[in-house]
Amino acid sequence: MPRIQGFEAYRMAMPRGRRPESILVRVTDDDGLAGWGEVAASDVCWADIEERVGPALLGLDWELPEEVVGVGGLGGSAAASATDIACWDLWCRRQGSPLSYSLGGTRTSVMAGARLGAEPTLDVLLTRVNRLVGAGYTRVTLAVHPGWDVEPVRAVRRAFPALALQADAGEAYTEANAHLDALDALDAYGLVAIERPFAGDDLPAYARLQRRIATAVCLDPADLDTVDSAIAMGAGRMLGLRIARLGGLTAARGAHDRALAAGWEAWCGGADGFGVGQAAAVAVASLPGCDLPSDVTETPTATAVVSPPVSVNGGVVAVPLTQPGLGHDIDEAMVARIARQSLRIPA
Template sequence: MPRIDGCDAYRVAMPRGRRPESVLVRLAGGDAVGWGEMAVSDRSDGRPWADLEERMGPALIGLDWERPEDVSAAADLGAREAAAAIDTACWDLWCRTRGLPLAHALGGTRTSIVTGARISPEAALDTIAGRVNQAVGAGHTRVTLDIRPGWDIEPVRTIRQAYPALALIADAGHAYTESPEHLTVLEGLDSYGLAAIERPFPAGDLAAHARLQLRVSAAVAPAVGDLETLDAALSLEAGRALHLRLERLGGLTAARSAHDLAYAAGWDVWCSGSGVFGIGQAAAVALAALPGCTLPSEVSDPAGGPVFVTPPVRSSGGVVGVPLTQPGLGHEIDEERIERLATRRMRLST
């Protein structure tokens, strides 16, 4: 039975640009190591790091385990973002120990992933058109546009007129209600052939999502943070699409189960990675190789930035290859550079 001998964590900021940060988790067992990543958001209150240092990390040290699912009790001791990083590292370690590609271990059947891109709100419609043009030129076949009340119909119309066949998702970020004004807007968006309307209402209001699904032909994609919520959404018919966010679900183990449930129900599924150091994106590539991931996924690092994993997780013509000849995540991690750039470290060992 394998054991986890060491648990390290690094808080690392990109050396240039906007300097986004991630916490990277490294688990050691035997002769192998596994890695996980969680993004550090502006709203982070330090809880995920504290959970790693005080509860989750100590619970892992010396733990005997047969499969990554056996570590769920330790992962449940803290924030879901930290749990996602630990769960991913467990899968990477387990696969590297056995010489298995992560995608195959999860049940993936694809050799490559078709990619999509996300477009944040902009102040001018011509800026939106330019950014979508850039995404399409890079080969992305699906675009998600962040919308909000007052910034919805016009940008969607602009994109649809320029790209009639582009798969388009409108992410409302929970900003709408069932007021007549908002429902009129959401129904108006439906006339532009959207692939999905994501997170239109507050996360807990699945009944509202179900009522909207009856009014629109686009798939509604409620926010799902756990399997219980997904079960409820399926029962209520509160949508027809699922966005698998590793950090929100707590890692690959829960995300794979969520995929299986949504796939069995006939829902469309797409994935996105977290963080900018390549580890979170590599995990999302393996997840997106599952057969039910029917929509293009956001699984590639931005081109032109520093590279921390080799080969980099990059889209070429809108496609990312699934690593199937190397074990685990399928990428080598630049541990020396991570160590050098870390602003905070945690080291636990037997």
């Protein structure tokens, strides 16, 4: 039974305030093996790690990584997400097993999707989509909001009739008539999904929209209770699995399993970072129910603390299966060099 004997956290940021900014977590056992996790940085998350999560984990005996988030009510927070990834990584390294395999992944590679924000003009939007298609991406998600929705989707669909298109509404819509008319109009353009049309806790609105349109409505759940309720209500037909939002790999896998059993589609949402978070996203994207391209971003060379960096080649990301854990080595010297804040428990 492993025991967590060391807990460290590093707040990472590039010089001159450039993004990304992340918190890396390192947990070590009594044999000196280490596991790493990552989550987007915030003052609240850092304080949670320092004051609650780190002290609760230190000295913890555990058999399986699924047990860790239940300690001290750690589940469901961004800080818990980073530590959950780190404990999975540590456990897999102890077992000599790749993270993807241990989670139940069945793929040797995953298709990568790309996301675009609301561009200043249609010409700029079409140029950026064209570059992504040329780079091999088979799915592109367009950010939409009231006033920038039907026209950009129509323009991209006309220019790229075979491209898998998804619209991310960012919870910007309500059930006002004008908003529902726009969402109805998007239904005509063969979208893979309309993602996050309403506030995430308004499941009845999701269910009503799904009944009136043929396009899949995609939920961005924050916990497994929401997944269960959404499935029971028919509040969509697709899940976006964001590891940090769900609180870690354990919850992301649980949400995936529920979606698969219910016949819902799923994909994994990645995030910019220093490589650990992207590697975790690749493992989730390898699960059998993630049939759609997932938002797995490349690790920029300047910020990668993982070797080899997570990379997208022709719209495809390889799933590392020859090394245990995350499948990447961690450049600990680089972590120490570019961290702008660090803590060790015990100090």
